[in-house]
Amino acid sequence: MDTTTGAAATPIRIEAHGLDADQAMDDLPRLYAGAAWSSAPTRATPYRYRYAAMGDTDLTLRTSRMHGEIQGDIPPGGDYVVQWLTAGRSTVDLGHDDLRMVPGRPLLFPAHRSFVFRFTDYDQKLVHLGRDHVDRIAREQGLAGEDLRFDHTAAPTDAAVRSWQGTVGLVSNTMRSGPVSPLLWDELTRMTAIAFLGLYPPLADALPSAVLLPRNARIRAAVEYVQAHVHEPIGTTEIAAAAHLSVRALQEGFRRVLDTTPLGYLRQARLDRVHAELQQGVPGTTVAGVAQAWGFTHLGRFAGAYRARFGEHPRATLRG
Template sequence: MADPLTDDFADGPAPTPATVRFEVSGELPADAARDLGAVYGGERWVARVTETPFEYRYTAIGDAELTVRRSQLRGALSGVVPAGGDYVVTWIGSGTAEVERLGERLVLPLGAPALFPPDHEYAFLVTDHDQRMVHLDRAFVHRVAATRSTVGDHSLRFDDQHVPEPEAARRWQGALTALVRSLRAGGTESVAWQQAKVVVAELFLELFPPMVDDLPGVLGQPRNARLRAAVEYVHDHAAEPVTIADLSAASGLSVRSVQESFRRVFDVSPLTYLRQVRLDRVRAELLDADPLAGAVGDVARRWGFAHLGRFSAAYVERFGEYPKQTLRR
């Protein structure tokens, strides 16, 4: 994949208060683990020397809604990135990079766009790499998505193992070229940058088509606006540990009001609703899985079901068949 993102921003427009612009660099592994881990709020980041003298450089420029970034490393770096940050599209120009999430390992392809797991904690290992990235703020992407008739204001989920179509990747590259040109020409407050940024977000949704959850229509009523925020949180974080306190924080409702609202609208507790969403996700994966390669237990654990016996009973109660029967369809 050709590379439209270059380093020569130094002669461009001066930063404005709205601009995100920073660089970290050095030659010590301990400094790299500290500096780069701080960028992502990561944990257990470790850097080490490989066959060449160690050095690193990480740059970012853009605004709070979208930044273009480059990470260069002579050495190896590993660590854990928490769930819930920006949507991050990356491509590797040289070296190696791999991620592991929910027990699944993925080697990132050279020269092709890939999506970092957006909704799960993941571990990574990169070695002697030159990596380009585009960070897109979630709220910004969701606002752009809300204008699409196929997405509307539904909750969004993305398949980080989706392989983009070559034509979509080509348009993505062209949009990034225009984005960087607008940044050089007018800075982040220019109309050209704002327009180019929206085009990139639209092409992100084309590059990695969102899997949309149909939320109950009753949530469209004004009186249920805060409950909707709690329900959207459930759908967005179904694979993660979710508590009533999380739903309270997401919706602005008290813990008691969250419980009462779920009872009033859905006649179930919040955690029962969460379990139903998780069961639906498991069923969707089983219907799409290869019966010869699929493992029901792995899928169930991926969606938060630690006790497989109780999971199987709940699955039968919801769908009228055992998980293995769904897998064989």
């Protein structure tokens, strides 16, 4: 199966297989920059694994199979990764969202923070899409600004899943049929990015109207940075650097434009994320768990701030 890719992207071809868990730990963690992986046989069949990938840094189709169990961490990387099982069991985002995969249904890996997974006796399909490529297509489609964010817990619509499956099937069949011209490959990668954006539409963060004025461009940059990195341990220094402002100028700008401080705005953004997760009401969700995941350690103060912002107690939001 020959694939000729365009000059702008780097070709990728990976083949790894074996019958030993130690060898698997030499081969697999480095593919995802994992630091704490482990693997072991199960009682089902003798241990073996196989991993293959073909494409380029814009789009790669991958397969991963294992008779055995594997667990590990995956930090944020340069790809958006959509994967689904055709056999076996798996849980993604252990200790946080605990997403149990349903065979045949695509699932997006958390894209903006580290997570932990566990897979057992599985056959897995994956599509890696380069972030820069998806960002570019999203801008062309009028779907995004500077930074894309996706809700990996969202359930794609059946229509979006069918479109995704049809597109990935077309790409796979085309790659198997022989050499692919750069022009055709460009069209295939574009189609796949569009199908991905239909599968997981980018989240829209409504910016305060005051920051949209041209004279407040630096504060808008700071607000966009906060929205894009709200899940990370950032503070005033990082926000000021992203907006190319001094800390003092940042603080004065936030007071003037938004009548709050940079850290006050960051807390509001995190409260908004808590609110969104509680509204989803995924089974097993607790107010304390979600609040602590978003950095709110004092639950009494958190509940007061939440009630002031949304007009109800967080438990009422979770109950729906």
